[in-house]
Amino acid sequence: MRGAAVAEMRTPPVKALRRFDTIRLIPSRYASTEDSVLTPLAENPHHLQDLFDLDNATNARLLGERDGLLGIGIDELVFGVPNFRLINAAFTYARPEGSRFNDGERGAWYCSFTNKAALQEVIFHKTIEYAEIERFDDSVIYQALIADFNSSFHDLREQEGFAKCLSSSSYIASQTLAQTLLQEGSMGILYPSVRHKGGTNLACFRPALVGNVRRGLSWRLTWSGSPVPRVSSA
Numbered sequence: 001m002r003g004a005a006v007a008e009m010r011t012p013p014v015k016a017l018r019r020f021d022t023i024r025l026i027p028s029r030y031a032s033t034e035d036s037v038l039t040p041l042a043e044n045p046h047h048l049q050d051l052f053d054l055d056n057a058t059n060a061r062l063l064g065e066r067d068g069l070l071g072i073g074i075d076e077l078v079f080g081v082p083n084f085r086l087i088n089a090a091f092t093y094a095r096p097e098g099s100r101f102n103d104g105e106r107g108a109w110y111c112s113f114t115n116k117a118a119l120q121e122v123i124f125h126k127t128i129e130y131a132e133i134e135r136f137d138d139s140v141i142y143q144a145l146i147a148d149f150n151s152s153f154h155d156l157r158e159q160e161g162f163a164k165c166l167s168s169s170s171y172i173a174s175q176t177l178a179q180t181l182l183q184e185g186s187m188g189i190l191y192p193s194v195r196h197k198g199g200t201n202l203a204c205f206r207p208a209l210v211g212n213v214r215r216g217l218s219w220r221l222t223w224s225g226s227p228v229p230r231v232s233s234a
Helices: 047-057 058-064 086-093 115-133 172-184
Strands: 013-026 111-112 136-154 188-192 201-202 212-222 230-233
Touching: 013 115, 013 201, 086 111, 111 115, 111 136, 115 136, 115 201, 136 201, 172 188, 188 212
Parallel strands: 136 188
Antiparallel strands: 013 111, 013 136, 111 201, 136 212, 188 201, 212 230
16 A cells, blocks of 8 residues: 555655755757747648647646646646746656656656756666667757755655655655645655765755746767766757
8 A cells, every 4th residue: 555655654854945056857859949849740830730739739738727637736837937838847747657756647846956966867767768678779868957946845865764765666655755745735855866876856846936947058868789878968
């Protein structure tokens, strides 16, 4: 039972955080300000509009901004600030299986305190994908999104009793804890990076707390037959 996974856990302490220049990496195609990826598929402007209409009908961010999602209401999303669509997308596009501190209905803004930690998180998950198809042959560009935070978050750092929430292979306990904290009004969770020793990550639960979002460096990750990619600036 999921509840049993954290039945013996106490609530982690809440600590104030004032941190500038946190790093979130997303595939560059999602951060692009250029033409839509649908544009090359269209034969003419009218055809392109039809493609937009079809895409928008199932676009999770747009559904959320129209109050059409179960996991997050329109009252929590942000509008009228720089890069608000990128902020909203983090909370409205959730992986079906969820991530460490969110389920499949509601996303979170995951970021790291350093470039190294952010890169290691991305490299780990992409390498798992390639291992599943037994092919390490790809080159992808990730765009850094820089954000500032000034709020209080539940803190798992240097806390005993939360080892299951920091498992390298299971998100059962961590998602259960996150759901409990979210229902109690938590702003998010600070936690030590599982993929980069000494690194610190933040899973922010509230769109309004993601401040001053701007673009940072771009990184190219290249797999050439080895599970260890080559990392270079893009």
